[in-house]
Amino acid sequence: MTENATLPVGLLVDAARNLANAGRWERATTLLDAAFASLPQGAAGRGAAARVALATAEIAVDSGWFTGVGDAAARLSKVDEFGLDPAGRWDLDFAWLRYEYRESFGRPDRNVRRRAQLLAETAPDPLRLGWAHMYLGLVADNLFDEREAAPAHYEIALHNSAGDDLLRREAQRHLGDHDHDRGDHDAALSRWRDATEAGARAGAVPGTLSQQMLLAVLARDAGDEAGATALAGEVARWATAIGAARTAAQATAFLDGVDPTQPPPAPGTAAETRFPMISDTSDTDRYR
Template sequence: MTLLDEIPDAARELARAGRGMRALRLLDAAGTDDPRIALAAAQVAMELDMRTGTCEAGARVTIAERICGPVWDVRFLRLRFDYFAQLFTGGDFAFGPDGKDPALPAELDQRAGALAADAPDAVRAGWAHMYHGVILDNLVADRAAAPPHYAIALRAGETGRDDPLTWEALRHLGDHDRDAGDLARARERWERATTLAAGSGAVGATLAQQMLLAVLARDTGDEAGSVALAREISRWSAATGAIRLHRQAEAFLAGQAVA
């Protein structure tokens, strides 16, 4: 195994731990047009932007497209980038189709389906289904159509031992359980998702999962427990630069609903 085999995985681990800028500096220091480096840099930048609100991913995805060509992983990255551009319109969460060009969510819906069909393996097909689900949920606002995609993603994550895919699917399936009034099932899924995220060293994802557990505590009448957890999430997210999550935690502590 060479240094260029190790650097991309090390950078991804740094990004999961909330050290996205350090991860990008590590990748840049590799000083190469190697496709593995370009792909990892785009992935790290996407995570960084999502958690902290920076604007690193656009240029990195374009570089990956130039170096790697239209391979599946880069096409999937572009789908993710375009999805987040719609979700974070104006810099914060903007759920649903209101105020957006209706053709854009429809195009993303089509592209996600094509990526699922063209995926080179079951895990990557699961990731395409995962994003197909969130596009339907969060942009198209077709809540009923999303869970089957999450179920496929969950099976792919579990079978392929891909913990990030598994916790993402559990997170979103739990959201639908909560909407259906099955709080026990939502808790089971969300607690398992939190454990998987923590086990993978994903600081931001773990805190985001704990935010949902705080919401669930409030749902079940444990206001003291929900507030105590949200206070810790607020402190940790502020310390790690997870700006969007910090805003959510502060809004929750102020008594507002958290999406």
């Protein structure tokens, strides 16, 4: 399979990304692994192999976040074998950032912050710059508890999100969280509705479900416990059906009275099902 084949590598990669965004991580990985196995050996297939290997590793990062299992580190480590152009190198470094952020969740890690800052400094286009700042905000919020520093990064992400509904969703989701913390529930509702719509436009099924959880939070805040419970119950049912174990656990915890917008709990504690406002969108088509 080459770039000039009947089914171009780019088309297959895009199809796999769409499957991953829909929560079909295993099918996406199977498709890309099959494509990789059919590529020509040597220099002829090197460029295509790099694209497929990178996309498969990115999907493994997403799968690990939502399901709690996967082989992301192993797949990320193999991408370098095939060679990448400068933009591809940036994408690989960003995938490592996302993986390391998840692994560091709940504890400060200056290496993760340095990686995010370097990615912001070297971003080759506005969209990648937006994603780098998105993670600078997440690192400030969730690794260092620097709540006052994060919104400025999210605003940069939102400003650079044109053409990428996944980035818009992420920025609006987290800006809305800060509105909610300030008690401005009208602003939070506006942002969270926009984030839900953006996620749906992007086909991000697991991410849209987790966004619905925040609408359930606002319903509870407004005193509509019946509405909040009904919405969270549906989220739990849908998330369980697609294997998004973390989102299902979050919804179940919400039904038990846990607020998912609370600060991160310590790893390994009983409160770990709180799953605060961390990046949880499947963002594997973020530059396309």
